[in-house]
Amino acid sequence: MNNNFIIETKSLTKEYKRDEFRIMALHQASIQIEKGEFLALMGPSGSGKSTLLHLIAAIDRPSSGEVTVLGQNLQALSDKEIARWRNEHVGFVFQTFNLIPVLTARENVELPLLLTHLSKKERIDHAETALKLVGLGDRMGHYPRQLSGGQEQRVAIARAIVTDPALILADEPTGDLDSQSANEVLTILSKLNKEQNKTVVMVTHDPHAAKFASKIRHLEKGELLPKGVLPQV
């Protein structure tokens, strides 16, 4: 494996069974993503882009094929090992933010740090630093319901980066945002990529969002299209 590749998948296939039907969500997808890349995975609904992201994050297991992230073959890990691995190496940003409503912004960001060996004070310091980084230093004690959508997503990004992971995976991070908030979020992701050399893989169907990425790959009907090839309209 090329040491520059932070993610490498080989013939990755995911097939679902629903009643008597077999649904091919992803078919023979092979991709290599270099360290420090900002890759946008694009495609229409049902094209398999989220499935690919979930397999890279080890949220789901492939039907066949291999996925290696940061030199770790994910199929070789147990559920418990995967949970710990994900906590250490992956920050995940969801379309719907998925903040815990009963916890404040700082407490939400502190959550992944509870699984580390940091002291309470260190955890609070890290969480506050992450929130300041996304421009929410003045919103630390606010609950999600007291924040706008864009602010919620920025808290989610702070939560994703608080453990200082090498990889940030974002699933339609601007899907629920107005254009101004979307730009703010994308700018933050782009900064994290350029200034902190974080590898970012973002699923989107928004061409404007994809412009923030350094590379774009398209998927269609579960197939990863070759570089530079666009789906047929």
Added chain:
Amino acid sequence: MAIPLSYNFRNLRVRKATTVMTALGIALTVAVLLGILAMVAGLKSALQSSGNPLQMIVVRKNSASELVSQVAREAISAIRFKEGIQKFPDGEPMVSAEIVTVMNLPRKNDPEGANVTIRGLSRSGVKMRPEIRMLSGRWFEPGQREVAVGKSVAARFVSASLDHSLHFGRGDWKIVGIFDAGKTAFDSEIWGDLNQIATDFNRSEIMSSALVRAVDPIALQALKTSMADDQRLYLEGKSETEYYAAQTSTARPVEFLGMFVAVIMAIGSSFAAMNTMYAAVARRAREIGTLRILGFSRGSILLSFVFESLLLSLLGGILGIVLVLPMNGLESGIGNSVTFSETGFDFRITPAIIVVGLSFATVMGILGGLLPARTAARADILAALREL
């Protein structure tokens, strides 16, 4: 590390109405259990603290209580000369012949009334119970139709107060004193002069029992043996403390019924807690999925939801204790199946009973929370994230 406890506390606070309703259900269950236990504790305390460990009650062989016992006066005279009996300063042996009978008295809250024990005894019998003190008035005079009543009788029965009269036997008996027996079974008795009561009930030669005080525990045992071996007397001696302690069996049917009702209610309350927690798990499916993605293990999720259920039930337990606390010290009475009369007691909410209540609530919480928590822990991450 586990999911922070504030997550559970705040979730309970957020769904206030559901939390309060479920906790109230558990509170009522705990209150029923504690009410029964407080009653049993009060009754046991009244009966188990009655009597002097150096004294024994002599009754006819195989008599379960003084009420059904018949002891000839001459047999009691024979007992007086046995070895090992303590003596009064004037040299008289500490042996008190006593008559026990019952009469029906109307209660303040129940005109149909209940049976009350009447004890005929001499002044020696009173002196042999020095722990009993006169609250108001004086002791009865020999040869007079006078009685002293226990404070529980005075509090619970009509016309049982000082200077009033009670009608039993062949006429009226004036209440000249109210005594305090320290919340023992004697508080539920009416005491009068032995000979006067014997005359009224035509029992001049047949007593119910004799109270005998030994010089020491070894002498007490020897007296019991001597009494059992004496075929002529056909009597048996029972340690006074053991005699009253044995009457706690009176509480068993109520205790059983109460526990049965409490357990049935507890099953219902566990289902209520389970229902609440299942709803919580369903509503927070996405949060569960998110926590899993952040790296929290299935075990952490399970623990968190069990803990939340535990919090809910402990809140109910504390509410139940608060509900039942005003009962502490409340005076009541129960029909004693051994003496066929009512024994008064105070409800006693002891620290041990509070611990039982909290433990009971804990068990309900764990039982109610375990299955929903298991469902939460086993949830598929992607399926959980797709929930609305």
